[in-house]
Amino acid sequence: MAAITPERLSLNTATTRAQWKLDQAIEGCARHGFGGIAPWRDQLQALGPEKAARQIREAGLAVSGLCRGGWFTAEGALTQNVLDDNRRAVDEAVTIGAECLVMVVGGLAPGSRDLESARAMIEEGLAKTLDYARTVDMKIAIEPLHPMYAADRAAVNTMRQALDICDRLGDGIGVAADVYHIWWDPEVRDQIARAGKKRLMAFHLCDWLVPTTDMLNDRGMMGDGVIDIAGLRGAVEAEGFSGLNEVEIFSQENWWKRDPDEVMRVIIERAGSVC
């Protein structure tokens, strides 16, 4: 398996969100020779999707995904408001030429303990968003989140569960496989194989630190934790995945406090040596 070179990397802008606005991240990606970028919607909206699209194009960057649609359970029912917002997310993904719209689907409805109904609401929301996305040729990528986020961020928590949804919904929907969320799963290799090239729409990198001191914002740089990242990359590439390796690190106490150019250099070094 070939080492990851910079042009095979994409920067998920969450990695430098404390330091760089989107235009700076675009410049940073170009300066460090990254092949792509994956913006978050708040930053995209702050810059303006059209303007961002132009800058990304001029910088020669691909867009490995737009983060994120979803949160179907946020209002306790699948409201028109939530569906409209997802439709806008699809449109923004089209505007910037994203490979896919990444879905963080939402957790339990506010005040609820009913996971089954949350999951039904999520699937209905995905189906409706997919209906629209197909008309504009945008792919929908469900990101199964680690089970520790089942209550408050995403009630789709394994590759198996996400792929079961994909099987029910048909073409145009797949998964964003983030090593942080899936590395622990005894079935992860079988489910990557099940997904295959068609359903593998994004591949996200970071690492699981021991100890992890914050459930949301203490993700590690590749190589600083315990995930067999190379093994998982081998598994997705064995299925024919040829997208960029998107680096997404939430790190309140470490990487968000560093010089972002240093962060980019460390990403390149680690991607080439431990991934």
Added chain:
Amino acid sequence: MAAITPERLSLNTATTRAQWKLDQAIEGCARHGFGGIAPWRDQLQALGPEKAARQIREAGLAVSGLCRGGWFTAEGALTQNVLDDNRRAVDEAVTIGAECLVMVVGGLAPGSRDLESARAMIEEGLAKTLDYARTVDMKIAIEPLHPMYAADRAAVNTMRQALDICDRLGDGIGVAADVYHIWWDPEVRDQIARAGKKRLMAFHLCDWLVPTTDMLNDRGMMGDGVIDIAGLRGAVEAEGFSGLNEVEIFSQENWWKRDPDEVMRVIIERAGSVC
């Protein structure tokens, strides 16, 4: 489904570990009318297993489990030292008349990223411990831990995975189903049904708080979080599980700081109203 009355409760002594030694916990359980207790080995050894057994018997308490054997990966290989310690744990479980020996199996070997080999080591350790446990009629209960503990505490992380191991190893081994670890799992009800009465050896209660501020020691009192505890109890009882409802709450900043008699009263109240 009948409400849980105090005689259907067992106190896992972790719940009051900051306040009570084992002899005090035994007295507390008797005073509050609990049906049973589940000691941890450090406390058991401090009191002495024979003495503890006598006090538990005199207090009229059942022993819903001994916490815990396992940690097969702790020394990087399945050493005789680790196997001997598990054999001693089996003997202690027999001495106190425990329903089962609960297994926290261990995470990655120190310095390793190889989950598969950790899982193989764990299964071999379980098999060897089970061989001995069968000769003294002690049941072995694998406790699948939440995936957030895969690296550092237990690399058996779902009911499916635990039951696959049980199927390979045969009679005398089953699962300890703790709502904290399994509530998020889309397959939890199917896997409880698959386990059936024979493999369901313990049922542990607490709650998942939102937010959870510490990955180990911020578990909630039943009713303070988002787990559908009654639903899960209904599922295990539908399979014929008739063991005690064991309450195990690690709570550094809340319940470990309270008067333990207050903790016991709140457990009884919540068990009767929300479980």
